[in-house]
Amino acid sequence: MARKRGLGPVWYRAAMRGLATLAFLVALPAFAQGPPAAASVTEPGRTLLRPLDIVLAGRSAEATERTLLVVVDPAAALATAGFADAFANALQQNRATLARTRLGLGIVGQKACVVVPPTTDHPKVLDALRAGLRTPAGEFQNVYADLRAAAAAFAGSDGDRVLLLVTLENGDVEDDVEQTAALLHRARVRVEVLTSEATLADSYWAARPYQDRPRGTNLTGSDGAVIDLPWGWLFQIGSANESTPAGFATWGLTRLAAATGGRVFLHSTASQVQHQCNTPFARCLFCSGDHLPPDDHWNNALVDQLGPLACSRADTFQALGDDPYFRLTVEAWRSAAEAGLLHSQPAVRVTGTSATPDRARPGRDLDLTESASFERQARRAEEAAGKAQQLGDQLEAQIAKVPAGAGSPRQQAAARYTRVLLQLTRVNLLYFAAWCRETAPGLFDKDTPLPVVPEVPTVERADRPVGIGYTNLSLCHGVRPFFAVELPGGTRLHPELQKLDAQFTAYLARYGKSQFGFALRRNSIAQFWPTFPGVAGKLPRVRPKTANDQAPPITPRRPPREGGASTGGTGPTTGGGR
């Protein structure tokens, strides 16, 4: 019998209305909370024991039917950290709750990934894990593809399905994250992730698009789906975006956990927690590696507030498109890049109320260092410094107009960071101009009197310079100590330095104990010097091929990261600060 639409017994309609109301009330908080945040899936701590204990113990105090597949990406750092021992320990401690758990093992990079299908023979899994960690892999690995392959191991299994992914290095080799998440979600598999800390708005691979990578993948690495912090500022060697610990995992891994109801656990090695002001590209004038920054211990609540979103990349773009601070940052970033103040442009296009991905374009090159025409370079630098001031003032005024409560705390921090970096770039440009006008000509003037001993001439060459080089003086101790330092332009430029100090100090007062405060301290005052023509050396003779020549690997090896804190291959770290 056909039933008319919308009609039916009274009790049926009443029940449906009740259900609809209930569904609405249940869904309301979810809408009110907005898109999921990485903070909601990221667990505190940096040890191996806690995550293994939590995941192996499961969600029930009693032994229940369960399938747990551990997928391990065998990096050298994982073996050194004693992962196999920690795993053995966790197995032992949770043997009662694991009684009905079928345990399996997958090794990233192995054919079809799974090396021990789920079994109740737990010692067999442990032996295979120890064997797998004995041959650490140094290649880029597509963990997302391996996870899709590993999902088949859950076929036909009853009870709770959990996949523990352990990867310290390869979360940044992204292929289709959403497809992986959807497949695992459909298979009712919860993904728990044990990984290393990502870099805040990591621009490392964006700055190295030439890097070989596994077919079908993109190298990313940022904690968020989008690089939302301007990078590549003029006169900064190595970007803060390449070495600032994010407090969260790479977006791809966070997304997998969030989409499947899992969690992210971060791990860092003990030797990673030592603070260093000096980077390979910046030296510190104010200490000899013994600095204890007062902001070293982060504020967990603040770090969480400034964390990225854990939703899909498309949803992230949609959320960012609505964020007034993000729009201001992108606008200022693009204008600054067009003025030559950055060598990157945002890979985002903001239109109307939405944001869409855009091709990454380089910023304008001011060509300040390629010739030694000091006067001309000084003029160009002063023009650019004027533009930096104008953009900075404009951004500050626009930030002040954003209504309270609008926009996300993270994007507000990014916008304010951009404001301080515009002033820092202005200061560096003014020092550059002062050096070109006042210092550089004297270096080559025969009439310049010789300095009083123990000072000796900075340049002892008779030939003409061909350009201008620069190094970086770290701002890890803040701006104030630079007041005592002799810099080009002398006290004449102190007002600009004081203005920078005020902005810098205010920013740190608000964001010091967080990833954004750390990022600000990773920037530098530039120091300039003349460059001379290089002397061509004898090129090595090309020898015929010998047995010593090694065939290039099919999968590209992961090169050590230059300049960042991740040379150990396990990412930067807050040192358990959250």
Next chain:
Amino acid sequence: MTGRHLARCALWLAIGPLAAQADLAALVEQLGSAEPAARSRAYNALLRQQGPELVTLLGARIATFPVEGQQYAIYLLRQQPIDTTRDLYVRLLAAERNFLRAAAAAQLVRHGDTKHAPLLARAVAAAVPAERQFVLNTLWGLEDGDLAAAVRGYLQPDAPAPLVVSALTHLRQIERARTAATTAAVQPLAAAPAVGVRAAALAWLAGGDDGAAPAKALAELLREQPELFWSVDALFEADRKYPAVLIEAFAAALARPRSKYEVARLAARLRTQAPELAAGVLRDLLAGGAADLRGAALEALATLPGGLDQKELQRLLRADAPDLQVVAAATLRRLDDPSGLPVLLELAAKPGQHRAEAVEALGGFRSRAAVETLFSALDDGELLVRQRAWTALHGVLNGLFPYRRFDFPKCGYDPDGPSRQAGIAQLRAWWATVK
């Protein structure tokens, strides 16, 4: 200029190089001396020498030296460009002594001649016990399976403990990850009669799979003989999490340090393993230790997360104990708080044992206010204070004037020299032009 002068000049020009050559030959000869001090002096004198003459002289004499002298000669040859030494290394591959064969092969392999790797492994394996420590010193930066097997052969229960420690340290570098073969070779050493060898083996095994039992045994050994810690310290890995029983043994050693250097080293080891435990022990030392240990404990505490807060440091800065005041001022400076500077300026001028430390701490401040005090300390009656002031001044001036270049020896000051006034006057004259 008279004819006699010209003749003298000509003679000098003719015999000058010959005399230098004779000096060089005499120094090379001294490398073969039986007396360690003479060998060391000759080595230091030859360190700055470059050129084919030195290579020729070393090549002619190296085979006749005792192994200690041969090691010095190999170090000197490494300073020379490979193009000038390659032929000599090739010749040394046929030397009688295994040390020379190993050192030459290692250097050639390091420069890409990997075909000599098997010979290197054979020479390492064939080295007699007296040569083995010297052979190990030539193996840095090499990774090879056969080489690891040869080094593993040194792990004998009757070998000297330092050789076992050195071999294990090299194996870690050669193999990168722990291998089953090395673990199997180390296991018998855990029951060796020599306690040093036993401790080394247990320290290695404590960091591997199933490290709990060796860690427990080592902890017992360390409780009985805490000084053993220092002989096996190199075998503990920074990133390895060690069992609690061993950590407690470290803490026990930290509670009874013999010097301030031990405090710093043990605290650094514990900082990553158990910072809270370390903080407790260091607080006890700070409260009741000897004067120099209190300073070291304070310094170490400051490096621990939450070890000391600024309020506590400010209190110590006002304490009537110069050694603690100095450390408090230096630690506050490390925390970007310059409030200890006036205290240090005062202490550096005050007589007492603390002056050298105060002057050194002053060097950490990039402040123009520190310069005059450091100038005064350059003429202090105590050599250590003068040396620290000289080093501190370099740091302060290089930090304050990054756009200037200094050649400090040019001003003629030497902290250990008889007359220091001229140098100090020169420095003051320069300071007057820039301050």
